[in-house]
Amino acid sequence: MRVYVETYGCALNRSDEALMKHVLTERGHSIVADPSSADVVIINTCTVRLDTEQHMLKKITSLRRLVQERNAKLVIAGCLPAAQPYKVLKTAPEASLVSPQNSSRIHVAVESSGKVVMLDGVRERDRIGLFFENRIAPIPIQEGCLSNCSFCITRHARRVLVSHTVEAIVKSVETAVRMGAVEIQLTGMDLGTYGVDLYGKRCLPELVRRISTLQGEFRVRIGMINPEHLPPILDELVEAVNSDRRIYRFLHIPLQSGSDKVLKAMNRKYTVDEYRGLIKEVKRKISDVSIATDIIVGHPSEDEEDFENTLKIIKELEFERVHFAGYSVRPNTLSAGMPNIPTRVRKERMLRMLETVEEMGLKVREKYVGSTLPVFVTEYSNTWVGRLDNYIPVILLGGGLLDYGVSVEAVIEKATFYDLRGRVRGGMG
Template identity: 50%
Template sequence: MKVYIETYGCALNKGDSYIMMTLLKESGHEIVENYSQADAIILNTCAVRLETEERMKQRIKELRKIGKKLVIAGCLVSSEPALVMNLAPESSLVGAQSVDKIVEAVESPTRRIFLEDSKELITPRVFEGKISIIPIADGCAGDCNFCITKLARKKLRSYPPRSIVNAVKEAITNGAVEIELTAQDTAAYGLDINYSLPELIKDVLEIEGNYMIRIGMMTPELAMKEIDDIIEIMKDRRVYKFLHLPVQSGDDRVLKLMNRKYTVDEYKQLIKEIRNKIPLVNITTDIIIGHPGEDEEAFNNTLGLIKELKFERIHLAMYSIRPNTKSALMPQVPDPVKKERMRIANKVYEDVAYSVHSEYIGSNSLVITTEYGKKGSIIGRTINYIPVIVKDYNKLGDWINVKITEASFFDLRGQLIQ
């Protein structure tokens, strides 16, 4: 069969789609780039936010109208199966932790529903371009009150180190230059198999080759427990000086309501220690604006943290109620207040990030080219994972010297140094 896969959500969801591609190809099916070419369509869904859920519901309705076999997979299926069944009663369903069943779902002439945990954890053996996304764990060890993904991926399951290393070897052999080790929380890796993230990365770094490792998102409380080993690993030239550490709020009372397991001061100390030992490090974070319990003082504390820690990148999100979560039962911040705070926070973030990036103007930087950009440009990454747009170069997978000429809050622009 010819199968089209449409993916929404985080890097872990993308990794799941590559696992599906791997299993389908090994079973003799062909992956196509357009649903018009396909015999079957897979929609790999996300449910992290209300507007994302609405987009998924709309997309399910649109794809049903095409009249082809439809398989709905991913986090919306696991977190709200009844909703998906009502929207598409004839479609097969594959839960976020059931991707090993994708071939059965595609091949079955009748509707099938797979919501149980996979018996086997499978690493992807296909990737696109120069970037390979490799899941290292599924589920997390936390229990945040706002999170619906915890309901979709209930159980922490770490992939065996050997299967991850083999997947990385294969990706590098096939030309990947960036390896994204991804999970809901990479710092939770190995808690269930008596292993750790630093041990895993050491195993991966034994592989020879011209590649860079990007460590995926990690919760601050678990990162704190092994930060010395993480810092030591980041000193390797093949590891991006980049850490994604979501703080979520700059206010201790709100963090407690979120059921986050650290204080603002503990988070600040963590960032200070990392920056002292890895001066180039790029700290990226996530912040939720308007979580229940966020008053003006709490909001201003969050703005103060953004200004103080000068994050290179922030994923800002306005809080939205997610079903069956504890935060949904709390007194809510009114929508107009959330929207205005979001506007203010975005402006503060853009000013801070532009200020940080402006310091690069006039400097020379070594970047590795990983993606094609718009209008014939190419996107490279600095050693600390800041994107650089280069117009006068068109080859992927190369280290090139670039003079930084412009900056925005989001990226840098540069010219090739011959």
């Protein structure tokens, strides 16, 4: 059959899409680029925020109308049917539903003559969907979480911690590099928990060391690690990062709030002081490391003092990047039962957060202006883009012909709150 797949959301969803396409083509089906020419339409959904969910439901309605006109089949996959099947069935009662854990069994829904509902079960270990974003290959190493944050709906969609084996991940990295990847992004819901279900211990440092044994000129970015799971592996992870120049000196450690009161309401298992100490230790042990963090603005119980404390710690710790978003009520979460902050207050705080993030982003990057630094070329978008050893992006100007996966020297001429601008001086290999 001719199958159309449309995917939204995170790298885990994109990997699931790649896995579904692989399974279907192995079984003789063809993937088409236009839903109007498909016998089966698959929409692979996200439900992390309310606005995302609303967009998903509109897309489902639109695609449902299309398949009904053509007498085709509609399959709704991903996190929305896993977390909120009732909403999906209300929108498209005749559609088949497939949870993320059943991505490798997508053919059952595609090939069935009737409606199929596959929402139970645990992900098949070591079936890793390999996909590329240009020359960048995000590779999931685990899904699921050992935390229980009050605001999170994703844990309802990807409930069980499932880690892929070190051997399977290393093989995927090796394959991606052989296919031309110059940047490997190790992804998952919380990389600090990697290996607990499989090996009985946290094994991220060991995985990074194993990847370091591979040949090739590529870089590795380590994905998000929740603060409560980093301390047990910190020293080993620091050693792994420091031992190989191909591992970006970069960590993504979400804070979420600068208030102990709000962190408690979020059911986060650390205090602001513990987080501060962790970041300072990381900066002390990894030279010129850059830290990304996440912030939720306007979570229930956040008052003006709580929000000001969040702004203060952003300024104090000088994060290289801050991903922030206004609180979004999600069903079946503990936070949904708490009194909401008025919308106008959240919007006003979002604007102030943006000002602070831009101010600090510029401050962090301005120190590089005037330096000549090695930049590893990873992307092309109208111009070449590369990364410093600590993952800060550099827009490259001049230098003639460049290519993916080469290192160049660049004189940093300008800083913005988001990136650096540099002029290429010459090749380094």
